[in-house]
Amino acid sequence: MRNVVLGALAVLAAACQSPRPAQPAQQKENPSAPVAKVGGQAITTGELDELVKSDLKQLEQQYEEQKYQLKRQGLESMIRRRVFEAKAKAEGITPDELVNRDVVAKIPEPADDEVRALYERAKAGGQQLPPIDQVKPDIARFIKNQKAQAELTAYYEKLKKDMNVEVLLPAYMPPKVEVAATGPSKGPNDAPITIVEFSDFQCPFCVRAEPTVKDVMAAYPGKVRVVYRDFPLPSHDLAPKAAEAAHCAGDQGKYWEMHDRLFAANGKLAVDDLKGYAREVGADGAKFDRCLESGEKAPVVQEHHKAGEAAGVSGTPAFFINGRLISGAQPLEAFKAVIDQELKAAGKQ
Template sequence: ESFFKGLESKYKVEMKLEPMRTEVAAVGPAKGPEGAPVTIVEFSDFECPFCARLIPTLDQVKAKYGDKVRLVFRQFPLGMHANAQKAAEASLCANDQGKFWEMHDSMFKNQQQLAVDALKAKATELGLNAEAFNTCLDSGKYASKVSEDMEAGTAAGVSGTPALFINGRFINGAVPLEQITEVIDDELQRKGV
């Protein structure tokens, strides 16, 4: 997209091409209203350092755009991260008790503490019902849900994390805020918001 923007400014032309979009279901824990004009679907891994680096950027996006943006979190634990699968499941077990985002933030703040015992300790610290959380995590209740998210991500072209789809427009990696806001502003303009 930056290539086309460079051409537009250099030659004073206006590009009318519709950006490439990939349909990705916006299912999963979310912040923001369902009817928001912009939906960001994030595929992420709790053990990925680049995913942790993207969090402040996404927080800035939510602060700037408020209810114009809905952020949906989908699981994409990478095989190279030993604790990522169980961390993904733990976030969904926490979601059962209405504490997905609290668990999300806690895990990303301390990515070295993602072994099962540490996840159970985090749940207790967050005030979750420990027995219900531990049963959920130990049973693998959400292993298939995590697999479904990974399959959806892979089908959409995700091969690493973080990966964002902003109204279907793919952005790969922990990119600067400006790159994300440029796409959001364009999407809002296209929708007349």
């Protein structure tokens, strides 16, 4: 019965799953060495490496980051154990007794209203559940465990502060990648930080990341330049034309206005929509339509995409901060960690 309840409650909480560790890329062999022959004609190591180089680069980056995360998690485990052991020794009890006394014993039993509310939420999520009386003890235990975990975390953080715990392991810094800062930009050209953003107007994660980009620029006035480059994903059939539309508007000095309007479009990016947005942002409609219909900006979008592939981009959004990759819609703190390190290295913090 417990498994049934916990399965039903899965809709209420997300669990992080560790990705399978990537393997480091093998060293390159002689580029002219054959790896296969077709009709007597060789396929060389160099040709193969060229085909998979962006994927290999991404795997190498993932491998290095996962190595760091394993070390960071291991360090946190060691700190946690020593903190609790030290506190327990000072109290003359075991660590388990310490946790039971200062955390577990202080967690009240959940009220009936709490239990029923969680049960109803699970049912509203489409779960088939037994009558509440049959599963009430399991739900109450689940709620109590959740509260205990939160209290234990807060207790641990307080102990670390009381004991002046210092983490001296440097923050993870992604390796630097050569990425041309070519494309529409905002911020000073001589800014010490250049962020090259590869993005897709049809990508919901890219939409989510845009406010963070604005927060980054606000947090570092005059120190950050953002360069936008197009990376429409194959699964997003409307994204290439949307990218062209932004460049067509850019010809009339309306690139960033169109950029923001496209990200606010909630996926409505059909050609007629694009033409309407151009007029909304103040572009000359006839000029815009001719540009968009001619496809003259398609090579520009394709060039951006090629640059992203060469840098190892496989998904969006992808941000290269002075060449260091941050992948996905990351929080402001993730950007700050890299930016602060770069500013410190440049003596401009």
